[in-house]
Amino acid sequence: MNSSKVILDKIINDNTAIINENIKRANDTASEIISKAQADADAQVADFKSGLKAEYNEILRRGEVVANLDAKKILMSAKSKAVDNLFQKTLEQLALLDKKKYLAIIENLLKKYAEDGDIVIISSQDKGKITQKFVDDIAKNMGIKLSLAKDFGSFNGGVILAGKNSDKNLSFDMELLQLREECETQISSMLFEE
Numbered sequence: 001m002n003s004s005k006v007i008l009d010k011i012i013n014d015n016t017a018i019i020n021e022n023i024k025r026a027n028d029t030a031s032e033i034i035s036k037a038q039a040d041a042d043a044q045v046a047d048f049k050s051g052l053k054a055e056y057n058e059i060l061r062r063g064e065v066v067a068n069l070d071a072k073k074i075l076m077s078a079k080s081k082a083v084d085n086l087f088q089k090t091l092e093q094l095a096l097l098d099k100k101k102y103l104a105i106i107e108n109l110l111k112k113y114a115e116d117g118d119i120v121i122i123s124s125q126d127k128g129k130i131t132q133k134f135v136d137d138i139a140k141n142m143g144i145k146l147s148l149a150k151d152f153g154s155f156n157g158g159v160i161l162a163g164k165n166s167d168k169n170l171s172f173d174m175e176l177l178q179l180r181e182e183c184e185t186q187i188s189s190m191l192f193e194e
């Protein structure tokens with residue numbers, strides 16, 4: 001989990017410019033919406049100047065409420081896209097790790113979660129990295145039997161362990177999804193400092 005935080009911190013730092021641009025666009029769009037709402041309200045003021053001040057105030061209030069709601073929607077969308085980009089970049093960074101670091105991650109996953117008789121399913125992108133010998137060496141070290149599946153899984157790195165009683169999805173896709181569910185609010189507030 002500590003290495004996940006380090007990776008996330010690096011990616012957050014690497015993507016600050018992109019995030020700031022998304023925030024600027026969201027704020028610019030929000031300003032345009034608020035300006036349009038103000039212009040609409042001002043136009044209606046001219047029509048109601050003959051004693052309809054209360055109605056004018058209500059129209060202005062509704063326009064501001066709608067503009068604020070629209071601005072919040074735009075900002076939420078920008079935040080969601082920024083977090084999506086962050087996790088996509090994390091997945092890309094994991095795929096670009098050198099072979100030694102990548103295999104160390106896989107070895108740790110196998111040592112922590114593999115059980116005797118499990119079948120190790122890998123993605124096609126890991127075909128040259130994770131071999132039967134690699135799996136055999138880890139199994140021998142653990143005193144269990146593991147085998148490498150002949151077919152590849154459709155996921156982005158990591159492994160899936162097909163066991164006798166249950167399967168364990170340790171793919172990077174699943175690991176990042178779980179990480180996102182655990183800390184999306186925290187990441188969002190770090191990115192946007194609310």
